[in-house]
Amino acid sequence: MSAYARLVHAEWTKFRTVRGWVIGMLVAAAVIVGFGLFPGMEGTCRGANVCGLPVGPEGQEVTDVFTFVHRPLTGDGTITARVASMTGARPDLTDSGTGDVAGVVPWAKAGLIVKDGTRPGSAYAAVMLTGAHGVRLQHNYVHDLAGSTTSAATPRWLRLTRAGDRVTALESADGVSWTGIGTVRLTGLPATAEVGLFVTSPQFTKVINASSASGAPSKATAGFDQITTTGGWPAGTWTVATGGDPDAVGGPGAPGGPGDPDVGNRGPAGGSRPNGAEETGGGFTVTGSGDIAPAVAGAAGLGTSISQTLVGTFAGLVLVVVIGAMMMTGEYRRGLIRTSLTAAPRRMTALAAKATVLGGVAFGIGLAAAAVVIMFGPDILRGNGIYVHHVSLATEVRVVAGTGALLAVAAVLALAFGVLLRRGTVAVTVAIVATVLPYLLSMTVLPIAAGEWLLRLTPAAAFAVQQSTPRYAQVDGLYTPSNGFFPLTPSEGFGVLLAWAVAGLAFAAYRFRRRDV
Known part of the structure; x- marks a missing residue:
């Protein structure tokens, strides 16, 4: 086994023995699933009033x-x-x-x-x-x-x-x-x-x-x-x-x-x-x-999209970034960082191992939670009388994998904040403000134009991976985040988060290498 693989194994052992981290990740998954399977919404598409839309020659509703x-x-x-x-x-x-x-x-x-x-x-x-x-x-x-x-x-x-x-x-x-x-x-x-x-x-x-x-x-x-x-x-x-x-x-x-x-x-x-x-x-x-x-979801009473079943992702993400920041700041607070670096003196390798374990766990819980929601959530909404637009299997796979990747990369970005700031409260606050708060503001209180700019520039842009239906120039739909539409494409939005994470981790690695622990 290589030195890096041994470090990854050691970090995984450390992670799974910290009960709070494990419970936090499981709760994050449960929150995402809970919001998706128990939406608390009721519609009128039931009984004799069964809703449906025709399908055009190219497969779209x-x-x-x-x-x-x-x-x-x-x-x-x-x-x-x-x-x-x-x-x-x-x-x-x-x-x-x-x-x-x-x-x-x-x-x-x-x-x-x-x-x-x-x-x-x-x-x-x-x-x-x-x-x-x-x-x-x-x-x-x-x-x-x-x-x-x-x-x-x-x-x-x-x-x-x-x-x-x-x-x-x-x-x-x-x-x-x-x-x-x-x-x-x-x-x-x-x-x-x-x-x-x-x-x-x-x-x-x-x-x-x-x-x-x-x-x-x-x-x-x-x-x-x-x-x-x-x-x-x-x-x-x-x-x-x-x-x-x-x-x-x-x-x-x-x-x-x-x-x-x-x-x-x-x-x-x-x-x-x-x-x-x-x-x-x-x-x-x-x-x-x-x-x-x-047919555009949210317009003219034309139902909703599968993106709405994953609305709980923001709550799960809060827990994930808290764990990501604490995974590093906790070692500083308890003085364990010296022990860790004595056992693994190559700091860059040690940091990479932590990021690998954290990102892998976050990806796994995001993937599993999103898969459960996408599998059962739309049927539950339809049972509640809400029309849910059909999407292709490829779109479902992209949304599920994208949700896992969103949590994974955001967790690594929070880890970088933990390295840079060292103090748990400060690092957690910065991580939440950077990744979750812009999404919440754009969904609720901000004017649409201001919210869309936040979703272009901040790590919250990655929520675009959950957009499941396209916008059309020839349809004046309600193209707002609350209706499952984002200003960037899924790949562009994820790219913004990835750029933040790469830059943050690179700067954190530089400071981690040069700064006394």
Whole structure:
């Protein structure tokens, strides 16, 4: 056995014989598991009100609710229309608000769509005018391509051309000169697809602080005219899918969409009109609510993510960093450091052995606790009526391993603080302030922008390893830490903590080597 392996074995023996350290690590694991398996939250997705979301062509859960004026197109063809006007109504979320106010929400959409039938979650490609993001070409929910930055108040001609499984989008300011936006491929698009006009408008949300927000459905109304079609269009009238129509996209009563009793029933202050469509002088006036987009946890009442089951990690981390700091300061306080260095005079090797044992134990308890929570926590939440978004096995493995790594590296950073500061109270305080306090502040009292800066710069950035669902630029979700979203990617966030730990341990090693014990 090498000298380093003997030191590791000696440090492990020392660790497991200190009852307080062992109990502390076990309690840390129990706290993480306890928060995950006994969340104390109740939802409404139970009994006859079982919640669920459609799954898009690429495997993501999606929202697919809109008013659709459509006809079948067999084979290739083109549809052209002008979005002559676009208005909206959103909820008044002020303290005194009782109805709707006029206003188009940023991601309200009105345009043309080619869709594989009217089943929610089916493949589609759409060109649209949005409330505040100009013209866009979107397909299969997660893909978004920008066109011009035209205002919603400016009329815009739109065109979609289908050729086999390829759909091309164009736009024009005058209906004469056309600009291409892009071409997308819809693999498996059937010979006959439903094609036409659509309008939808997502939930409007007002963020109150880092941990709370309020929201309610919005709606948009668009006037379409100068509608022309070429290609394999059969003779017949347009079908309107909305409200109680069994052909509705999203179905009657879909949250935030057609049939939702809360949509359009808050009073006429914003010029509200019921969802649906009516013919107006050779065109249509179409009103819709909902969205065609990836389903984002925390937005529009769309449930939570597995990240929320690991909310107890911060409490477990407090115990882990206390043990990490005390593992070194305890030897200074009792004078055992001299005995340790007499037995192992190579200080760098001795420090590395301590870090190895501490990091290994913290990783093991974090890994085990997170695995238990991820395995059972989501089912417990669902049993309590809370919808939990599904994620892939690879994401679950990354979150579990990342939680273990978070605890391990934070423990080593606390060890470095112990070497540098020597006094237990001071070292423990600094370790908690550096690793846990920024997370708690960003989750509760700080403004969102300030909290996100803390989660970029401090060791608490590593909590990003627990983010399980992506954020999408084309969805105005509640992208806050309290909803499981962090300003850095999981790898970037963990990299910040790792940089702190490497720098701290290097400085601690330098001081440990040069300073008298």
